[in-house]
Amino acid sequence: MKYFKPDYLFEHFTDITITWLKEHQIQHIFSDLDSTLAAHDQLGCERFENWLAMLHDNHIELVIISNNNQERVDKFTEPFGITGYGKANKPTTTKIEKIMKDVGAKSETSIFLGDQIFTDVLCGKRLGMTTVLVQPIGPEHEPWNITIKRKLETVIRSQW
Numbered sequence: 001m002k003y004f005k006p007d008y009l010f011e012h013f014t015d016i017t018i019t020w021l022k023e024h025q026i027q028h029i030f031s032d033l034d035s036t037l038a039a040h041d042q043l044g045c046e047r048f049e050n051w052l053a054m055l056h057d058n059h060i061e062l063v064i065i066s067n068n069n070q071e072r073v074d075k076f077t078e079p080f081g082i083t084g085y086g087k088a089n090k091p092t093t094t095k096i097e098k099i100m101k102d103v104g105a106k107s108e109t110s111i112f113l114g115d116q117i118f119t120d121v122l123c124g125k126r127l128g129m130t131t132v133l134v135q136p137i138g139p140e141h142e143p144w145n146i147t148i149k150r151k152l153e154t155v156i157r158s159q160w
């Protein structure tokens with residue numbers, strides 16, 4: 001079950017500080033959207049805006065990789081002018097490998113950020129990136145299929 005274990009566990013995306021990113025020489029952040037950067041189907045908050053400004057100031061690119069539809073991703077990304085891809089089919093990596101090429105990202109200087117071990121952490125590991133797991137934002141808004149996955153995650157996490 002160690003296979004699903006992320007390299008780092010943080011409470012919230014804002015715990016990923018510029019000091020930490022520089023220490024790990026990170027240039028690209030590939031991130032899940034729902035429950036990672038905002039509650040399910042919600043827009044970005046001021047904390048997100050400030051965190052994004054910090055990334056921009058330090059030339060670190062954020063690319064959103066979501067299994068949700070493109071319409072949802074666009075609704076979130078458009079106010080901030082950032083790049084995001086929907087229907088990414090995580091944990092498969094074909095689409096993301098192409099995106100990495102397009103944005104000029106390397107596995108060694110990228111992290112994969114997300115709130116789910118079966119999709120986000122597994123995907124990041126397959127891509128050879130450093131993986132960061134955060135606590136889900138607003139779990140009360142999650143669809144039932146994700147609620148079931150969380151229960152399975154709890155079983156796996158108890159074995160780390």
Ligand SMILES: [Mg+2]
Binds near residue numbers: 032033034035036115
């Ligand atoms: Mg998520």
